[in-house]
Amino acid sequence: MAYEVTKRIKGHEYRYAVEAYRDPESQRRKSKWTYVGAVEGGAVRAPTRAGRKHVTKDDIVIAAAKLLEFRDPEHVTVSVVAREAGVSRSTFYRYFPDERELFSAALARIADEAMGSLPPLDGAARTKEEARAAFHRWYEAHYRSIGQQRAIRRALLAGRRGKLAVKRAKSLMTHDPFAQLEAFLRELNDAKVAAIPDPSGMARAIVGSMLAVRLKSIVIDPEHDLPEPTFEELHSVAERAIFCSPV
Numbered sequence: 001m002a003y004e005v006t007k008r009i010k011g012h013e014y015r016y017a018v019e020a021y022r023d024p025e026s027q028r029r030k031s032k033w034t035y036v037g038a039v040e041g042g043a044v045r046a047p048t049r050a051g052r053k054h055v056t057k058d059d060i061v062i063a064a065a066k067l068l069e070f071r072d073p074e075h076v077t078v079s080v081v082a083r084e085a086g087v088s089r090s091t092f093y094r095y096f097p098d099e100r101e102l103f104s105a106a107l108a109r110i111a112d113e114a115m116g117s118l119p120p121l122d123g124a125a126r127t128k129e130e131a132r133a134a135f136h137r138w139y140e141a142h143y144r145s146i147g148q149q150r151a152i153r154r155a156l157l158a159g160r161r162g163k164l165a166v167k168r169a170k171s172l173m174t175h176d177p178f179a180q181l182e183a184f185l186r187e188l189n190d191a192k193v194a195a196i197p198d199p200s201g202m203a204r205a206i207v208g209s210m211l212a213v214r215l216k217s218i219v220i221d222p223e224h225d226l227p228e229p230t231f232e233e234l235h236s237v238a239e240r241a242i243f244c245s246p247v
Contacts (some may be wrong), residue, residue, distance in 0.1 A: 006039055006164035013039035017069050017158040034070045057095040060085045068151035073103065107155055114145045121184035125191040132243060136182070139210070139235055142177060146214040178203050185242065194243055206238045 005016050020029055028241045037044040065087035078099060082092045094100040119137040128136040185199035196202055213234055229237075 002037065004036065005033075007240065015039050015044050015160070017070060019072065024245075032070055052115075055085055055087045059103065060087065060092060060095060061105045061109055064102050065109050065151070068103065068106055068218075069149070069152075072152060074123075076103075103155075107151060110149045110151055112175050114149060115142075115177055117145070118142055118175075118177070122187070123173060123178055125184065125187040125193050128193050128243060131184075131188060131193050132239065136235065138184075139206075140181075140231070142207075143210055143214060143231055143234070146211060178209050181207060185215065188242070196242065202241060206241070210234065 003018055004174050005018050006013050007016065008014075015038075017036050019032050019034075039045065058082065059215045064076065064081050067081060067084055071080075074101070078089055078092055081099075081102065085092075092102075096105075118141050119134070121134055121138050125131050182199050184202035185194075185196050185202055188194040189196055189199065213228060216228060
């Protein structure tokens, strides 16, 4: 649930957006405060702009991604996004037919940035020890990042309902974890570090199992006491599948 609070500080009023959320690790309820702006005459004062710059489609996507990280999507309207991006509503509709199309692009950007921050796998197949270490770093970073973005979690919870409905937008992403892992597995084959008959299938199985385990707590009612492997158990299975096959 999101709402706005006005605080009076040294005779001046300031508006903050407050949103309650549940921490995915501790499961505790927390609040995030985000500064909206100074209040004047009961309304938020528009920020002073040094000069009007040309706003691109990507600027609007960035503004929406920022808003979706701390606001309930039902409160992220065309007017709100346009104000955040510094454009008019007519400019917004020049680039996007509706909010859903924009939200799809914003979610893809959030996910793409997370995938782009993963440690590299290419060039790590010189020895089995180096390959194991590189795979562990990549796997752990990917495991920790899944579901941490609040907008992505909301989209998964919403499913096909609401304004933040999940929509596959792979074409908008430049980083593909399946392709990264598949290329790494092929490098292992070429370097004779491992023998993997089906790198593509193994990449899908490893990343898919990680996604299934990490997202279970988001999409399944927590009252259902389903067994969930630890990171160490999950990583161990993936590592054995890759490195314990005879070369």
